[in-house]
Amino acid sequence: MTHPSLGADFFEPLYQAAPDPWQFETSTYEAAKYAATLAALPRPQYRSALEIGGSIGVLTERLATRCAALLSVDLSPTAQAQAIARCQHLPQVGFDIMNVPHDYPAARFDLILLSEVGYYWCWDDLRLAQQKIYASLEPGGQLLLVHWLHDAPSYPLRGDDVHNAFSEFAVASQLTHLSGSRNTDYRLDLYERPSG
Numbered sequence: 001m002t003h004p005s006l007g008a009d010f011f012e013p014l015y016q017a018a019p020d021p022w023q024f025e026t027s028t029y030e031a032a033k034y035a036a037t038l039a040a041l042p043r044p045q046y047r048s049a050l051e052i053g054g055s056i057g058v059l060t061e062r063l064a065t066r067c068a069a070l071l072s073v074d075l076s077p078t079a080q081a082q083a084i085a086r087c088q089h090l091p092q093v094g095f096d097i098m099n100v101p102h103d104y105p106a107a108r109f110d111l112i113l114l115s116e117v118g119y120y121w122c123w124d125d126l127r128l129a130q131q132k133i134y135a136s137l138e139p140g141g142q143l144l145l146v147h148w149l150h151d152a153p154s155y156p157l158r159g160d161d162v163h164n165a166f167s168e169f170a171v172a173s174q175l176t177h178l179s180g181s182r183n184t185d186y187r188l189d190l191y192e193r194p195s196g
Contacts, residue, residue, distance in 0.1 A: 003122060003154075003155070003156035004122050004156065005120060005121045005122045005125045005156060006120040006155065006156070007075060007099060008075045008076060010120075011075060011079065012076050012077070012078055015056075015078040015079045015082075016078055019056070019082060022055075024055060024056055024058040024059070025056070025058055029185065030058070033146065033185075033186055034058070034059050034062055036181075036188065037059065037063075037113075037115060037144065037146050037188065038062060038063065040146075040179065040181070040188050040190055041066060041111070041142070041144060041190075042179075043142075044066065045066055045068065046066060046067045046110050046111040046142075047067075047068050047069065047110050048067070048068065048069045048070075048071075048107065048108070048109050048110055048111075049063065049066075049067040049069070049070045049071070049109055049110070049111035049112070050070075050071050050107075050109045050112045050113070050136070051063060051070060051071070051072040051073070051115075052073060052100050052112065052113065052114050052115075052117050052129075053073070053074055053100075053114070053116065053117035053120075054072030054073060054074045054079075054080065054083050054095070055074060055076075055079050055083065056079050056082040056083050057072065057080075057082060057083025057084070057086040057087050058086070059113075059115065060072045060086070060087055061086055061087050061090065063113065064087065064090045064092060064093050067092060067093075067111070068092060069092050070090075070093045071093075071094045071095070071096065071105060071107070071109075072087075072094070072095050072096075073095070073097070073098040073100060074095075074097065074098070075097065075098065075100075077097055080095055080097060100117075100129060100132075101121070101125055101128040101129035101131075101132050102125075102128075104132045104136070105136070107136070108136050108137070108138045108141075109136055109137060109138065109141055110137075110138045110140065110141040110142065111141065111142050111143075111144070112133055112136065112137060112141070112143045112144070113144050113146075114129075114133070114143065114144070114145050114162075115144070115146040115147070116146065116147060118145065118147055118159075118161075118162030119147060119155045119156065119157040119158055119162055120155060120156065120157075121156060122156045122157075123156075126157065126162065126165055127165075130165070130166065130173075134169075134173050134175070134193065138193070139193055139194065139195045139196065140192065140193060141192070141193050142178070142190060142191065142192050142193075143166075143190070143191040143192075143193075144190050144191075145162065145163055145166055145187075145188065145189045145190075145191075146186060146187070146188050147160075147162050147163060147186060147187055148185060148186050149182070149184070149185060149186055149187055150185070159186065159187055160187065163187050166191070170191055174194055175191040175192065175193060175194075176191060176192045176193075176194065177189065177190070177191055178191065178192050
């Protein structure tokens with residue numbers, strides 16, 4: 001049985017019940033993963049970045065130091081209100097409520113971050129997201145994927161499902177795989193759209 005994508009009706013009650021349901025602010029695991037995420041980006045600065053699923057903005061705040069402009073989107077207004085407050089000192093960060101991939105920004109980006117989001121989508125939505133992400137990547141733009149690898153029965157997909165699907169998509173779309181790493185908990189993969 002294929003599970004449908006998880007939407008705002010899943011996330012909103014979690015954030016309303018607890019401001020930080022995944023301990024993004026306090027977890028040493030999350031802090032180490034965020035450091036690895038930023039370390040995986042090969043350029044010191046990006047012109048225009050998109051963060052899909054910014055949640056309460058802990059990673060958003062750190063990523064912003066590497067971006068001239070950063071758009072963080074999420075489908076939970078409760079989570080995003082926290083992110084806006086956290087990043088109010090960062091004028092280069094913008095926010096929008098979007099249910100990606102059904103909502104998607106019209107702009108183009110030289111960096112797209114998909115961190116801990118892809119496994120919330122069903123297969124059809126993951127494939128739609130791949131198309132929209134690719135179309136919005138500038139030539140030479142980079143896509144960084146970061147996902148937890150353990151089983152979560154309530155999620156439609158697993159982290160490896162997401163990364164393996166992007167590996168197959170990369171072959172078909174001629175995305176270049178620049179680097180990848182994994183440990184017992186999460187996996188990172190960095191891709192680049194051809195510049196020609």
